[in-house]
Amino acid sequence: HIGGDIDLDESFSKLAESRSNP
């Protein structure tokens, strides 16, 4: 469960990174 949450945190970070700089 904890691992799953970390994955989600990372996924959101990656999403934000991919979208912060066009």
Added chain:
Amino acid sequence: SGPGLATGMYVEPKTVWLPAAKGKGLEVSGTFGRRQGQVFMDMTFTNKAMQQMSQFAIQLNKNSFGLVPASPLSIASPLNMNQTLDVSLPLNTNGPVQRMDPINSLQVAVKNNIDVLYFSSPIPLHALFVETGEMERRDFLNEWKNLPAANEVQFPIEIHMTADEAVQKLKTSNIFTVARRNLDGQDMLYQSLKLTNNIFIMAEIKMQPGNPTATLSIKCQLVDFSNLVHESYKAILQN
């Protein structure tokens, strides 16, 4: 509008839906609110005719969201000349659905002893944002990635507050922040909302401290909703 303030949800000021000149002396102004999970048509009836009005009733045409009166219009006594009356009509969302264009259009018929009057009152979409609109983070990520780029619409939006304040303000109108990130000083907010017909809508706000012009990206199955969601964001954040 007292009860509406309890939740902090943004309610538009009332506008004239039926001018007296078109209503044979009856003027109806109104707005849509949301209280305790229910949609309300909050209206003011004014009698500008030269005679008493009575026997009021209201009907809604089929609409995109299945909105129907949850109870009859409660106007017990006649409305005298120059008299004004506030009426709150609770609405249910389990009525017949017919897709309207624009999608938020609502056609209303009000009857009294003089005639049947027809008018249109567009529903601000945020009156339909339900309290359970917070998506699971995993679902949000999956949906966001699965929807093609064509389903995303971007708008510039003026936001004169901090990201924290925006998150709080949007939450009181049932727009939930699922995740947020700060990258090089830029705030990225990932948000979800759900309409009364169970359609989820996702959004991203990109904002930079000191720059009031943020970017709102809206992603959903039906891009028809994007403009209306943008209008709701503006109404909530700029009032």
